[in-house]
Structures are given as C-alpha cells and as structure tokens.
Amino acid sequence: MPPKIRRATLATVAASAGVSVTTVSKVVNGRADVGPETRALVESLLEQHDYIGRRSPAGHGGPATARIELMFSGSLNAYSTEIIQGVLEAGGEAGVAVAITTRPRPAPSRPRGWARDLAAAGRRAVIAVVDELTSADLAGLTRAQLPLVVIDPLNLQRNEVTSVGSTNFAGGMAAAQHLLALGHRRIGYVGGSTRSACNQARMHGYRAALEAAGVAVPDEYQRTGDFRYRDGLDGGAALLDLPVPPTAVFAGSDETAAGVIEAARARGLRVPDDLSVVGFDDTEVARLASPPLTTVRQPLREMGGVALRTALRLAAGEKLDSHHVELATELIIRGSTSGPRCGG
Structure with missing residues (x-):
C-alpha cells in the first residue's frame, strides 16, 4: 500500500504565502475581505499543497451531507441502475448518503485537484464504475486520502486498487x-x-x-x-x-x-x-x-452493497484480507435458448 501522506495545514500554506493563518482561512472559506493578488497567491498554494479544507460545499450551510462519491462513465443504463440500487440500500443501512456523478465517453481529463475538492466537500471514499482510472486519478485520491473501490473493474493500473467484481x-x-x-x-x-x-x-x-x-x-x-x-x-x-x-x-x-x-x-x-x-x-x-x-x-446489487461497505471499512482505516472480491455468477435459463434446427 502507498505510504500515508500527511495533509497540508493552514499554517503550511500561510508560511509558503508569507501571510497569516487568518488570511488563508478567509480564502478557504470564501470571505470577500482579501485582496485579489493575495487571494490568487493563496489559492495557487492551496492547489500546490493539495490542501483539503473542512468547509461545507458552496451554498450549503452546515456539514456536507453526502459522504460517499459514486462515479460512473457514460450514460446510466439497466446495469448501472442495479449497482446504484445496491449502493443506496447499503448506504441507507449504514446511515450514510451517496452522491452520484457521471462523466461522458470519451471521458475528459479530470481537473487538477478534483479529489481534493471531493474530500473538502466531506466525501469519505469514492466508488467508481469507470472506463479507466489514470495514474493521475489514483495519485490524486491518494494525496486526498480518499479510499477507492472499483466495481467490475475494466482497466486497473495498480494491483493494490481495491475492487469488487463477479466470477x-x-x-x-x-x-x-x-x-x-x-x-x-x-x-x-x-x-x-x-x-x-x-x-x-x-x-x-x-x-x-x-x-x-x-x-x-x-x-x-x-x-x-x-x-x-x-x-x-x-x-x-x-x-x-x-x-x-x-x-x-x-x-x-x-x-x-x-x-x-x-x-x-x-x-x-x-x-x-x-x-x-x-x-x-x-x-x-x-x-x-x-x-x-x-x-x-x-449479482449487481450485492456488488454495490459490498463496495459501499468496503469503502466505509477503508475510510475507517481497517485493513482488508484481499484487494479484490468476486461474487458468484449463476446461469438463469429462460426462453431465448433452445436446440439448433439442423444440429448446430
């Protein structure tokens, strides 16, 4: 597993910018009483240090409500609907909320700091059903200390990425x-x-x-x-x-x-x-x-539930016995198959 990376603090950013911690705090919290040049400098350093603030999402008072991020590539369909249902049901049982985001195919590059922004918005972990996770994606999640669980993985670049699939x-x-x-x-x-x-x-x-x-x-x-x-x-x-x-x-x-x-x-x-x-x-x-x-x-709903529970375990700092879990598949026979007319 990658080494645990210490998060930057307000003091770290303030020292780099040559300003007070109070000034950095004002920028982080969107206060207007900071000069434009100072604000630009502080925001740049917040980006460089991958600072993760504790504020709520813009426009929402109080703590963030969504705790787990569920990401999809492409448009939602019957497959993704089953996974969503499983994640939501498990989230309800665990008392956590789920935010669902999608991105189009082909997927554009994620902006720098996207993982940091998720953590700043109160996310505890990320569950992904995506075409591909780049090295930059994985590095950003590591810096933000956001655990990642991938469902039905398509293409993983690191063996230690936690995933849930089927046989x-x-x-x-x-x-x-x-x-x-x-x-x-x-x-x-x-x-x-x-x-x-x-x-x-x-x-x-x-x-x-x-x-x-x-x-x-x-x-x-x-x-x-x-x-x-x-x-x-x-x-x-x-x-x-x-x-x-x-x-x-x-x-x-x-x-x-x-x-x-x-x-x-x-x-x-x-x-x-x-x-x-x-x-x-x-x-x-x-x-x-x-x-x-x-x-x-x-078992798509079950896979979604396992992913949610696994993400919460990782967020709590628990160690897993395996980085990949496979649930059993089962043949369901209905009316679309029969013997060939002429011997196959």
Missing part, C-alpha cells in the same frame, strides 16, 4: 456450456472492449468451454464493442451476415443481447428457433426481452 470467467464458461449442451457448435460472441478485464474473462470462459468440447472458435465469430445495444445490433448483424453464421450467440451484457435479438428479427430470424441468445448481468432488460432472455446473473 466472469465461470459465467462465460457456463453460458457456452449451456449452448453446447443444447447441441450448438457454431457459437458466436459479442462483448465489450478488448481492454476490459471483465470482458476478457467472459470471452476466455466462453472459449475455454468450446475448446474443451473440441469446438473451433473462428476469429470472425468474436466481436467486441462497449456492452451497449448498438454493439449488439452491429455485432449481431456482422455474425448473421457471415456465409456460415452461428446458430447461437453469447452476448457480454443483456443490453448487447437485446441488440443481437433485434439484428436477428430484422433478418427474419426467430429467437430461439433460428438463433439462441444468452446475455450477461440479469438486469430488467433480460426479464422484459421478447422472448425473456437466458442470461448469466451477475
């Missing part, structure tokens, strides 16, 4: 084994980014099951994307337009699976008569799909 490899294997047991031999995969650790695990599980059964996996049967509906629509179209298309598709998320089902419908194919489809997550999308989607249940 993605086992889930991918279970999906492929289910399709093999039904008699399918031409099984495609439409998943997420090649940089995504969870996508790689799901795809490797799928490949392991097929290879163990002696089934070849053509390169053209594997498509990557971003776990979104459009990726399923495009990836499914590409697979179904092949000279020898698959008779079944394992999709890396329920949303992607819904896109694959639509790609099949647009080509006059019926699910599961002409094409079997398996998803991943078991979100509301799976239950509302037509037909209801066979999928690998990823």
Whole structure:
C-alpha cells in the first residue's frame, strides 16, 4: 500500500504565502475581505499543497451531507441502475448518503485537484464504475486520502486498487456450456472492449468451454464493442451476415443481447428457433426481452452493497484480507435458448 501522506495545514500554506493563518482561512472559506493578488497567491498554494479544507460545499450551510462519491462513465443504463440500487440500500443501512456523478465517453481529463475538492466537500471514499482510472486519478485520491473501490473493474493500473467484481470467467464458461449442451457448435460472441478485464474473462470462459468440447472458435465469430445495444445490433448483424453464421450467440451484457435479438428479427430470424441468445448481468432488460432472455446473473446489487461497505471499512482505516472480491455468477435459463434446427 502507498505510504500515508500527511495533509497540508493552514499554517503550511500561510508560511509558503508569507501571510497569516487568518488570511488563508478567509480564502478557504470564501470571505470577500482579501485582496485579489493575495487571494490568487493563496489559492495557487492551496492547489500546490493539495490542501483539503473542512468547509461545507458552496451554498450549503452546515456539514456536507453526502459522504460517499459514486462515479460512473457514460450514460446510466439497466446495469448501472442495479449497482446504484445496491449502493443506496447499503448506504441507507449504514446511515450514510451517496452522491452520484457521471462523466461522458470519451471521458475528459479530470481537473487538477478534483479529489481534493471531493474530500473538502466531506466525501469519505469514492466508488467508481469507470472506463479507466489514470495514474493521475489514483495519485490524486491518494494525496486526498480518499479510499477507492472499483466495481467490475475494466482497466486497473495498480494491483493494490481495491475492487469488487463477479466470477466472469465461470459465467462465460457456463453460458457456452449451456449452448453446447443444447447441441450448438457454431457459437458466436459479442462483448465489450478488448481492454476490459471483465470482458476478457467472459470471452476466455466462453472459449475455454468450446475448446474443451473440441469446438473451433473462428476469429470472425468474436466481436467486441462497449456492452451497449448498438454493439449488439452491429455485432449481431456482422455474425448473421457471415456465409456460415452461428446458430447461437453469447452476448457480454443483456443490453448487447437485446441488440443481437433485434439484428436477428430484422433478418427474419426467430429467437430461439433460428438463433439462441444468452446475455450477461440479469438486469430488467433480460426479464422484459421478447422472448425473456437466458442470461448469466451477475449479482449487481450485492456488488454495490459490498463496495459501499468496503469503502466505509477503508475510510475507517481497517485493513482488508484481499484487494479484490468476486461474487458468484449463476446461469438463469429462460426462453431465448433452445436446440439448433439442423444440429448446430
């Protein structure tokens, strides 16, 4: 673990600026009775020293109410809704509030001092469901002494970053084994980014099951994307337009699976008569799909709850037995899978 970094004090900043502690305090608290040049100097030094004040957020009297920051990349969807519900339920049980923020894709660089500002606003820890955390992000959180927990990590640059995920490899294997047991031999995969650790695990599980059964996996049967509906629509179209298309598709998320089902419908194919489809997550999308989607249940609400409780433990200075926790996945069989018409 990185060494604990001592926070700068008002006195530290005052000594660097050559002003009184009172003057620095006025700047920190937004008082107007400080000259513009002195204010600019003090604010610059506060930035350099990564000073974390104790004031409430601007415009709110009294102590900050939100204690845990939950960060997402991109727009919210069924997957993120399940995680949010789990975090909020665990937060309610623990008596803490949760602030939710999102940033667009591709994600812009975070401003310098963003972590310090979170700590100054009263956050105790950060839970992240993001595309990528940079070295600068991690360093900023360390300087601000804000513990970080990542859910379903996509790309982590440090082994010691605490994360919560699921048994993605086992889930991918279970999906492929289910399709093999039904008699399918031409099984495609439409998943997420090649940089995504969870996508790689799901795809490797799928490949392991097929290879163990002696089934070849053509390169053209594997498509990557971003776990979104459009990726399923495009990836499914590409697979179904092949000279020898698959008779079944394992999709890396329920949303992607819904896109694959639509790609099949647009080509006059019926699910599961002409094409079997398996998803991943078991979100509301799976239950509302037509037909209801066979999928690998990823315990998203439980993952959110574990992340919240882990973040609070870290904020309290507790040591963890492991930096990564994986919750079990489970295959849920519904109406989108059946045996192939012509032997797979």
